[in-house]
Amino acid sequence: MAMAGSTTNIRIRARCVGSGPAALIVFVTLFMVSVTDGQCPSKLKMHSFSCFGDYNTQFLNMQKSQRTLFSGVDVELLRAFCSAYMSAMSCINQLKAECGEDHHHVIDVPLINLNGATDELSFMCQNDDIYEVYARHMSCYMVHGSYSERCFHDVMNTTSRFLKRVNWKSLDDLCRDLSQVMQCIKDNIGRSCGQEAASLMDVLAKPMVRSSTMCDRHVFSTKVYSETYQRTTFVPPEGTNRRVISIRESDSYNGGGRTTLYPLILIICVVISLSTTRSKHLFYNERRI
Structure with a gap:
């Protein structure tokens, strides 16, 4: 009934415009707008938040896990989380397709909780091959998990946690510290678990720190x-x-250049000392003669 009323209103507006191609274009445009608005849910904010129902559950499971992404979290937990995240984003995109752009700011409200994390999560979860590779090396990640955790703590001065909000004074500081963390973790994982396991750390580490993908362009x-x-x-x-x-x-490392000078200085001092002693010896011998 509501659809019939909308169509009647459109016909009335089209008559006001006139007839011919111009009227047809106006009619089609108004009809498409009417259909789009008709598909948009009435309680839009509630629908957008409902998109993240399963995601919120899986997110809590990831945070409650004793292990992080780079210390051997269960691969099925990772798979369930990524599936929930991709479903949530698909749901949001579907709502945006059904509603006009003037409603998008309402649809985006739940994304506030993902501030600084959407690029990081998409970078990890859009690649389906990650689970097979991760499963092959998960046990090795677990064995060396404490070392990886220490790499993160020593540089970041905080414990590692999924989607961690790290305080940083500048992007330069954040990227420098992340680079040092990754170098520490990857060097150890590469030696102990192999290069394939180490290369996956670039993917797994990004969701550990929000806004980390900004360093890709910095x-x-x-x-x-x-x-x-x-x-x-x-x-x-x-x-x-x-x-x-x-x-x-x-x-x-910086002191290495200074350290190499010490033996040289010591040798010079010994040579000078020997030369002085020899000169004194010759002087006393000449006096005796």
Whole structure:
């Protein structure tokens, strides 16, 4: 009945415009708008929040897990979470397709909880091959989980947690620290579990820290010095994600140049001392003669 009324109103508007091609275009346009509005749910905000019902459950399961993505969380838990996330985003996109753009701001309200995380989760969950690879190396991730957790804690100065909100003063600081965390974890996993297991860490680590995908497009400054570290430029080899990143050089590394000078200085001192002793000996011998 409501549809018949809408069609009648459209016909009346079309008559006002006139006849011919112009009237037909107006009629079709108004009809499509009417159909779209007719499919849009009346309680739109409630429908958009209902899209995330299963996601919220799986998100809590991930956070309650004793293990993180890079320390061997159960692969089925990961699979269930990604499935729920992709379903939620599909539901949101469907609502946007059914409703006009003027309703999109209402549909996007539940996405506030995913602030700084949608790119990270999509990066991980859109790849179905991840589960097979992860399952092959899950036990090795578990064995070396404590080491990976320590890498995260020592650099970030906080415990690792799924979709962690990390306080950072600047994007440069965040990306530098993430780079150091990844280098620490991947070096150990590569030695212990193999390169395939290590390469997956690039995918698994992003959802651990919100806004981490911003570092994919960030270029570091290269000449910034402080008392504790020197920032340098590192360009990955061909075949990898060739973005410029910053690595932190430890004090022991920076002190290496100074350390190599100590033996040289010691040798010079010994030579001078021997020369002085020999000169004194010759001087006393000449006096005796």
